[in-house]
Amino acid sequence: MSSNITLFAGSQKVEDRSSAVIMPFDSSRVLFLSQLSEALLQGNYSAPLKALGFWLRESQIKAWKEEYKPNDHLLLAPIGRVFIVSPSNVEGLFAYSWSLSYLMGNQTIVRVSAAITSDQKKLFDLFNLIDEQTNGEALNNQAFLSYDKHSDWTRKCSDWCQFRMLWGSDQSIEDIRRVTLPAQSQERVFPDRYSISVLHLEEQDIPIISGLAESFARDVITFQQQACASPKWVIWYRTSKKIQTLFWDAVEKFIVGSFAKNETFMSAQYLCAFGAEVERVGGLSIVNYREIINDGVALRGVLGQFDQSCISEIGRAFPQNLQSISHYGLSHESKLELSKTSQVSQFCRLGEALTFTKNWDGVDLITVFSRKVRL
Amino acid sequence: MQDWTEINPLHLSRVEKKAWLLPQLNQLTQLHSENCERYANILNGTGLPLVASEFDDVPYLAARLFKLLRLSSVEEGDVFKTLTSSGTTSQVKSQIVLDKQTASLQTKVLVKLLSSITGKSRRPMLLVDRQGLTNDKSGFSARGAGVQGLSFLGRDHTYALNEDLTPNWERIDQFIEKYKGQSVLIFGFTFMVWQYFVTELLNRGDRSLFDNAILFHSGGWKKLQDKAVDNHTFKSTTREILGESAAIHNFYGMVEQIGSVFVECSHGHLHASAYSDIIIRNQNTLEPAAFGEQGQIQVMSFIPRSYPGHSILTEDLGRLLGEDDCSCGWKGCYFEVIGRLPKTEIRGCSDVF
Ligand SMILES: [Zn+2]
Numbered sequence: 001m002s003s004n005i006t007l008f009a010g011s012q013k014v015e016d017r018s019s020a021v022i023m024p025f026d027s028s029r030v031l032f033l034s035q036l037s038e039a040l041l042q043g044n045y046s047a048p049l050k051a052l053g054f055w056l057r058e059s060q061i062k063a064w065k066e067e068y069k070p071n072d073h074l075l076l077a078p079i080g081r082v083f084i085v086s087p088s089n090v091e092g093l094f095a096y097s098w099s100l101s102y103l104m105g106n107q108t109i110v111r112v113s114a115a116i117t118s119d120q121k122k123l124f125d126l127f128n129l130i131d132e133q134t135n136g137e138a139l140n141n142q143a144f145l146s147y148d149k150h151s152d153w154t155r156k157c158s159d160w161c162q163f164r165m166l167w168g169s170d171q172s173i174e175d176i177r178r179v180t181l182p183a184q185s186q187e188r189v190f191p192d193r194y195s196i197s198v199l200h201l202e203e204q205d206i207p208i209i210s211g212l213a214e215s216f217a218r219d220v221i222t223f224q225q226q227a228c229a230s231p232k233w234v235i236w237y238r239t240s241k242k243i244q245t246l247f248w249d250a251v252e253k254f255i256v257g258s259f260a261k262n263e264t265f266m267s268a269q270y271l272c273a274f275g276a277e278v279e280r281v282g283g284l285s286i287v288n289y290r291e292i293i294n295d296g297v298a299l300r301g302v303l304g305q306f307d308q309s310c311i312s313e314i315g316r317a318f319p320q321n322l323q324s325i326s327h328y329g330l331s332h333e334s335k336l337e338l339s340k341t342s343q344v345s346q347f348c349r350l351g352e353a354l355t356f357t358k359n360w361d362g363v364d365l366i367t368v369f370s371r372k373v374r375l
Numbered sequence: 376m377q378d379w380t381e382i383n384p385l386h387l388s389r390v391e392k393k394a395w396l397l398p399q400l401n402q403l404t405q406l407h408s409e410n411c412e413r414y415a416n417i418l419n420g421t422g423l424p425l426v427a428s429e430f431d432d433v434p435y436l437a438a439r440l441f442k443l444l445r446l447s448s449v450e451e452g453d454v455f456k457t458l459t460s461s462g463t464t465s466q467v468k469s470q471i472v473l474d475k476q477t478a479s480l481q482t483k484v485l486v487k488l489l490s491s492i493t494g495k496s497r498r499p500m501l502l503v504d505r506q507g508l509t510n511d512k513s514g515f516s517a518r519g520a521g522v523q524g525l526s527f528l529g530r531d532h533t534y535a536l537n538e539d540l541t542p543n544w545e546r547i548d549q550f551i552e553k554y555k556g557q558s559v560l561i562f563g564f565t566f567m568v569w570q571y572f573v574t575e576l577l578n579r580g581d582r583s584l585f586d587n588a589i590l591f592h593s594g595g596w597k598k599l600q601d602k603a604v605d606n607h608t609f610k611s612t613t614r615e616i617l618g619e620s621a622a623i624h625n626f627y628g629m630v631e632q633i634g635s636v637f638v639e640c641s642h643g644h645l646h647a648s649a650y651s652d653i654i655i656r657n658q659n660t661l662e663p664a665a666f667g668e669q670g671q672i673q674v675m676s677f678i679p680r681s682y683p684g685h686s687i688l689t690e691d692l693g694r695l696l697g698e699d700d701c702s703c704g705w706k707g708c709y710f711e712v713i714g715r716l717p718k719t720e721i722r723g724c725s726d727v728f
Pocket of ligand 1 (some may be wrong): 469485640641642643644646701703705709
C-alpha cells in the first residue's frame, strides 16, 4: 500500500484477500464489540460515544443473534470484502455501520475524513487498545484509514470490495460513484435526507406537554438540526392553536440558548424570503408557510409549521428525500397511510429521532452486510 | 435634500447626518420592497417597518443571505455585473448584483470619501496586486472592484506584483526611482501588503523610501493575526519602509457595501462617514449595544440601489468607541472591529446519521 494514507486502527493487511472466513456473530467478534461497549459505558466518554456503547451492549447483540439465527431454510453468511466511506465530522456514524459489517464476519475498510474529531480519536485509541489485547487478531482484517480524495484509493478500494457503502452529501456520493464498481459488487448509498415532525396533540395531552416538549427540543438541539433525522418542519395534525402555543411555550424553556441568535435570525429571514411568515421568535424561530420549503440550505434554529387535518395530504406534502417522521399521536393506520403516500423510512417517538437503529433509512443493515443463503 | 456630493463626508454631525442619511435609507427600503420580491417578503414575513424614525429601526438583512440567495432589485437586462466576495476559502460566495448606476455610485463615493483625506491632487500610485486583476471579466471579484475604485485616486498606476504574487522588482524599482522622496499613494489588501510587499522590501533592506506617502489597505486582519501581526506592528514596520511621515489608513467595508467604507483615522479608529452608519448589536438579543459593549456589526449605506444591501447585519464583532468626538477631528461614530462571530461548524446533512 502506498504512503499517502493514514491508518488509524486495524491493519493494512486487510488488502490480503485470503484471510480466514468468519461467520456472522462469531464469538470473537461479539467479544470485541461487547468489550468496546463496556469500555465506552464505563469510561469517561462523550454522550454520542456513550450512545454507541449502549447500542452495542452484549444483550443487544445477543438479541440480534437470536433474531437472525439460522433455520432449516436460511442462514446468514458474510459478504466478504466491504468498503465503507464515512463522511467528515462524524463521531459515531462510521462505528455504527462498521460494527455491523464486522459482526457479520466481513473484512472491512472504512474511509474516514483525515480531520478526525477528538471523539473519533478516543474511539480509535480504544479500538487499538482492545485489539492489542488480542495480539492484533481482532482487527487484523479491518482497516480505518483516511486518504486524499484525489488519490487513487477510492478506485483501489472499489476494485477490492464486494460491497460498497457510501454515506455523505448528494454531491460527495455522486463524486464517488464516478468510480465504478466491478459488476459482481453491490452498493448501498445514504445520501442527504430530510426529516419532519407530525404532532397530534389533544386536550388530554396538556398534562404531559412539558415532557413532550423536552423530548422534541432534544431532537432539535442535538447536532444543531444538521443531521438527516433532525426535525426541520412541524406539521400539526388536528391540533388546536391553543395547544400549539402551549407546546411552543414549553419547547422554548428547553431550547433557550441552544442556537446562536445570528442563526435563528438568518434562518427565519431565509424562509421568509420565500413567503413564510414569522409566528414567534425566541431560542428558535417558528415560521408559517403553506408547504415545506426545502432547498438544501442547512438552516439552524428555525422550524417551519403548518396545519393539516388530512393524513394523505400530509404524505403528499413531504419532500422526496424524506427520512424520519418523529411524531406524537399518530395512529397505526396513519403510519400506514403515510408509508404509502410518502418516502418515509422511519417513524420515531419524540426524543428518539437521532437514535440509531439497525433498520436505518429504509434498510436492514444486518441484512445488507450479509448474504442470505438458502439451504 | 442635500446632494451627497456637496457633503463633507467626515465632518457631518449626528443631527445633520440623521436629517440627510435616514431619509435616504428609508427611500432605499421602499425602493427595494417594490422591486425585490424576496426583500418585500422578508419585511412582510418578519413584520419589519418600511419607514424608520431612527437608524436603529431601519430593517437589516443577515449578511449570509447574499450567499444563499440572489437578491436583485433590477431587471436581469439591467445587470451590469455581479460582484462576488473574494479572498476567502469558503465555497459559497456572496453575490452582489450591480446595475450601472450603483456600480458608478460605488466608485464615485469611494473617491469622494478618500480624496477628502488625500486631497484633490492625484498622486503616483502603487497598487499592491497583480496587473491582470481588473481584467477578469468572468466573475468580477470584490478585490478587483476595490482596486479599480481606488485607482481613480491616483495616476501612473503601477502594479507591484507578478501573476504569482511575487514582487515585480523591476516595476517596483522603477516606481521608487521615479518618485523617491515624493508623496505617493499605495493601495492593497492588508494581508497582501504585509506579505508580498512590506516583508519583501524589509528583507531587501529598503528604508524611508518616500515623503508623505499615503497607504490605504483593507481586507481584514484574520490572516495577519495568525502571524501575530497587529495594527501597531503593521504600521510601525510599514513606516520604516515608506518613511516616518507615511499616513496609513486601514479601512473596513463589506462587499455588500463597496464605496461607503469605514476609514481608520490618525488615532487608529474606524469612522462611519456621512455616507454610512454603524450599529453594534448585542449578539444574543440583536438589541443595540451601548458604547464600549461588544456586539455584532450592522452596517448601513446609501449606495445600494440595485440590490437590497443598504442595511446589513454582518458576522463581524466590534465595539463602538464614541460618536462625533474623536480627537482626530473627524465626525461620525467611531469603532473597532474585534473579530468574527464564533464559527458555527458547517455540517451538511448526512454528515451525521
Ligand atoms: Zn478618529
